[in-house]
Amino acid sequence: MNMKAPRGTVDLLPENTRKWQYAEKKIKDICDRYNFNEIRTPVFEHTELFQRGVGDSTDIVQKEMYTFKDRGGRSLTLRPEGTASVARAYVENKLFGTPIQPTKLYYFAPMFRYERPQKGRMRQLNQFGVEVLGSADPAVDAEVIDLAMTCYKEVGLTSLKLVINSLGDSESRDNHRRALVEHFSPVKEELCSDCQIRLEQNPLRILDCKKDREHPAMKNAPSILDYLNDESKNYFERVKSYLTMMGIEYEVDKNLVRGLDYYNHTAFEIMSEAEGFGAITTLAGGGRYNGLVEELGGPDTPGIGFGMGFERLLMALEAENKQVAIEEQLDCYVVAMGDQAEKESVKILHELRAVGIQADKDYLGRKMKAQFKSADRFNSSYVLVLGDEELEKQMINVKNLETGDQIEVKLQEVVSYMKETLQGGKGNE
Template sequence: MIQIPRGTQDILPKDTYKWQFIEARLHQIAQDYNYSEIRTPVFESTELFVRGVGGSTDIVNKEMYTFQDKGDRSMTLKPEGTAPVVRSYIENKMQHDVNQPVKVYYIAPMFRYERKQKGRYRQFVQFGIEAIGVEDPLIDVEVISMLMQIYKSFGLSNLKLYINSIGDQDSRSAYNEALVAHFKPSIGEFCSDCQSRIDTNPMRILDCKKDRDHPLVKQAPRIYDYLNEESKAYFEQVKINLDALGIGYEIDYNLVRGLDYYTHTAFELMSDAEGFGAITTLCGGGRYNGLLELLDGPTETGIGFALSIERLIMALEAEGIEIPKPQGIDLYICTLDDASRTAASRLIHQLRAEGISSDMDYKNRKLKAQMKDADRKGAKHTIVIGEEEMDTNTAELKNMSDGSTKQVKLEDIKVLVELIEEVGS
């Protein structure tokens, strides 16, 4: 039997309402913040991610789904959303748009060949935003504000926001030199990845999953001590404006973004809900001031974040927050013979065109079984059509919540719609 690929999941009809509810809210909040949706291809040139994510990263080296197309070009299913958005920004010359910064969001599947674990899949759905074209602490705060608004709008409370500053390029360079001096004498005690990072990207040693508990990681120099005055002033404005909005946070001096183009503000949101799991990160983001130039684009800056909808659902479950289920259909029509089945089919067709969700029995079951089916589908109203109803062209519209009935003319669609909508409102 052909089975689902390892590390993926089927989202069945009994659960898709959760995704629809979450995605609808994400769309609405993004629009409230004046972010417009962007849709980029599911696959891109492999070079985009090698350059835009980094050739030394685990994503590029170990996790990408890469293939040769029929033109012998290397293509990759996108493992993250920022590089494709930046590629589109550059290719479509969005720096010339009248509205600046360019503020966009996306909801899309991403693909990473990771070891399957709770809340981590090889295909997952990511919501992300990017604000490109302005370097301003207030934009950083707006992005963090949206992030917090999203999670709090679902009723989540066990949240911890961590922030840090990576500083500008001069600050990063000074800090990298300090990390090399700190780690190099004992680098043989670290994993093979960290041993290569010491020469290519020493900051990434700080967020290594294997060596996170090594004493030297905990004793590592703080990046804040290497920030120049401009970087400290920028970070201070971020903190002042977060305070002004009443957004609580903690400073984590080991919170970094290892890629060379990240600068200034970095942040992560964690869940400390009991039972959420060992990996507590819900979302991460930061400012990138070198990515566009790295991809042959203009000298522009950006900031963004990305979250996994799967992990958002996990957080809701850990806090016992239920997503409201669909209310059911407006009308279920029960039938007693073949002629009434044809009439019901025609009536349902007319009602659906008027926006009334309707259904009927397609298995030619007895009336009692049809009523049970109506109940399973959450029907707010039912109508039974048989020989008598066909002769008189009238039937009883039954309100399933209180058992009341009203006589209706089957051909008077307008009145029938009004009665159904009256109860629904």
């Protein structure tokens, strides 16, 4: 039987997971600097959460969710995005009642979407995201965008473009909605079947359609920016002014609407401009979603966040020919020859690891020359050589593989010796 990973999924092998760990560590350090805390939510949720939180009219809910019934007949869905789950956890655990506000959260999580697999877009995708709940200050919008840009820059990307837009408050969106219905209704039959439905349910999403993007009606469609009321205009101007103060360059795209129903006010995307990156250039996207928490049964709570795909981040690094600084080096490798020495090497290895030393040994019964080759493959700094003869003398040979220097050390002192040596205190005297 030829067993393969399901379509739209991939195995992350050690040569790749080290790159992921490098990027994750960088991003976690940045989140600490910005005073964000990690949250972990279930991989599956009640289907209604995404129907209400993401929106019935979205492609995610209508076409892309992995939904199933459990043995109790309850409809459950593998999470397709992170914001709704975080908002649900915020309400359920009454995080709005904690003394430290706003609540600033981040997560690393797999997401699941049933769509046509292509490079950088899989059915199981891995996402980093942040959510800030409890503040309607436009400075928070700027902070969230700043955090996202900082993540990309500190991982090593340089060919980036930030695109922003305002979707306005409910009044502005209602006025814009009416204008869109009036604009697209005369050409309704010329639009794709999805957009014909969107015209009734959520006409704003017509602007995000990939099938109808070249339709003449798209070119002169009413812009949301022309329907912003004074409050929404002022909000957007403040966000832009904060970005300018931070030295963050941006472009305003009046057609940027994002694909989820819960967005309002600020919406943004970060794109790769690296040559050869591919047709889908978006690396991350997000925006403000005031009203989502209330929709899920919580108090009126403003929120903003974003999600960035890890697969696309690594694709962008590859497109820019940026090498991830991964240190693949073992501190020491224990070479043992003889039955008693082999047994003793297990104890030595345990004691080395217990004091924080990265160590390994042979488990295939190979000869000494082959064990030294194994140490070279692991790029080990030192080799500890123990035979039955050394064991009788209660000594062990310590060899520096970089310099070739070798020294005999008392067996009972080798762990403390290696610890001091690797910390730079003793060296090869």
